Amino acid sequence: MNEIIRECLEGRQGAWETLMNTYAKRVFNMAYQFCGSRPEAEDLTQEIFLKVYGSLAKFDFQKNFTAWLLTLTKNYLIDEYRRTKWERTQRDEFDERVLPQTSLAGPEEDLDRKETRAIIWEGLNRLSSEMRMAVILRDLQGRSYEEIAEILGLPLGTVKSRVNRARLALAEVLKEKKGELS
Amino acid sequence: MTCRQFEELLSSYLEGELAAAEKKEFEAHLASCSACAELFSAFRETQEALSGFPEAEPRPALMDRLYVIPERKRFFKPVFGFLTRPDLQPVFAALSVLFVAVSFIFFAPQGRGVQKAIDRQVHLGYNQVEKLYARAGSVTDELGSLKTTVVDSIKTLNPLKGQEDKKQP
Numbered sequence A: 001m002n003e004i005i006r007e008c009l010e011g012r013q014g015a016w017e018t019l020m021n022t023y024a025k026r027v028f029n030m031a032y033q034f035c036g037s038r039p040e041a042e043d044l045t046q047e048i049f050l051k052v053y054g055s056l057a058k059f060d061f062q063k064n065f066t067a068w069l070l071t072l073t074k075n076y077l078i079d080e081y082r083r084t085k086w087e088r089t090q091r092d093e094f095d096e097r098v099l100p101q102t103s104l105a106g107p108e109e110d111l112d113r114k115e116t117r118a119i120i121w122e123g124l125n126r127l128s129s130e131m132r133m134a135v136i137l138r139d140l141q142g143r144s145y146e147e148i149a150e151i152l153g154l155p156l157g158t159v160k161s162r163v164n165r166a167r168l169a170l171a172e173v174l175k176e177k178k179g180e181l182s
Numbered sequence B: 001m002t003c004r005q006f007e008e009l010l011s012s013y014l015e016g017e018l019a020a021a022e023k024k025e026f027e028a029h030l031a032s033c034s035a036c037a038e039l040f041s042a043f044r045e046t047q048e049a050l051s052g053f054p055e056a057e058p059r060p061a062l063m064d065r066l067y068v069i070p071e072r073k074r075f076f077k078p079v080f081g082f083l084t085r086p087d088l089q090p091v092f093a094a095l096s097v098l099f100v101a102v103s104f105i106f107f108a109p110q111g112r113g114v115q116k117a118i119d120r121q122v123h124l125g126y127n128q129v130e131k132l133y134a135r136a137g138s139v140t141d142e143l144g145s146l147k148t149t150v151v152d153s154i155k156t157l158n159p160l161k162g163q164e165d166k167k168q169p
Helices: A002-009 A013-035 A037-060 A066-086 A107-126 A129-140 A145-152 A155-182 B003-008 B010-014 B020-032 B034-051 B062-067 B070-085 B084-107 B109-157 B161-167
Strands: none
Touching: A002 A013, A002 A037, A002 A066, A013 A037, A013 A066, A013 B062, A013 B070, A037 A066, A037 B062, A037 B070, A066 A129, A066 A145, A107 A155, A107 B034, A129 A145, A129 A155, A129 B034, A155 B003, A155 B010, A155 B034, B003 B010, B003 B020, B003 B084, B010 B034, B010 B161, B020 B034, B034 B070, B062 B070, B084 B109
């Protein structure tokens, strides 16, 4: 990866494309899961990579590039959320098209799973930006607790407790919504 | 174990991080507390749903926008390079001061007073011009009537009339 970054700094177009092919999906999904709106996530992804391009010269080659990129992404998303949170009231409808098409479960079970996901997708908006980011990194992005601690700049214990509280809050939302439906 | 302690250990239990004794205590609480059992079920369902969340594919249009970032930056760099030259800073400072002064006159509540005063002066000037014009009109009329009076007087006096009478036999 360091070689690709060096080539980016030298201005080789192919290197930047490789970097985008490797990381664009991850950053876009992080933005989408965080803000809940696809068009907004696309704009945020573009702004984040503009910032990455401008900051690439400052990257310390001794450090992990993925953690550096995700830290920058997290900072940008939280700053943007704090700046414009009053404008955000609800998320996009949960996009069923992104769900896996093949499933071994029966149709009723599939429906229940989709409903659960839709409730949780909606429930992410009820979390504070810090808790939402922690649970996104752990459960949706699949990062280890150690990586999350590095990205968020927090002690490991704090990260674990934050992820647990976020999951608890979502479980409460699920319990409440399912109670209303049944 | 209290319900609060149970809640704090939920993730650790599901991720298999509890020591044997703690795990036993956790499971005993789970079996004895119906509210915590219900919460546990919702928690597990939540975690399963979260871990199975699919990733969305970025649209090709977004990828195209991302690929051209270096070109865009290179295109704008000369413009920004020129605008951020240190020797332009006094010019920007002077323009800022001018802009603030203009904004003060046109937009600030105190500035509106200045604007009103300017309007009043313009109206006064216009009125003065109108009055002068009206006066000029009345002077012209007076001169006209004076001219008529003088001509009539001259006609009435008719100094040549007597001489003409004398010439007649």
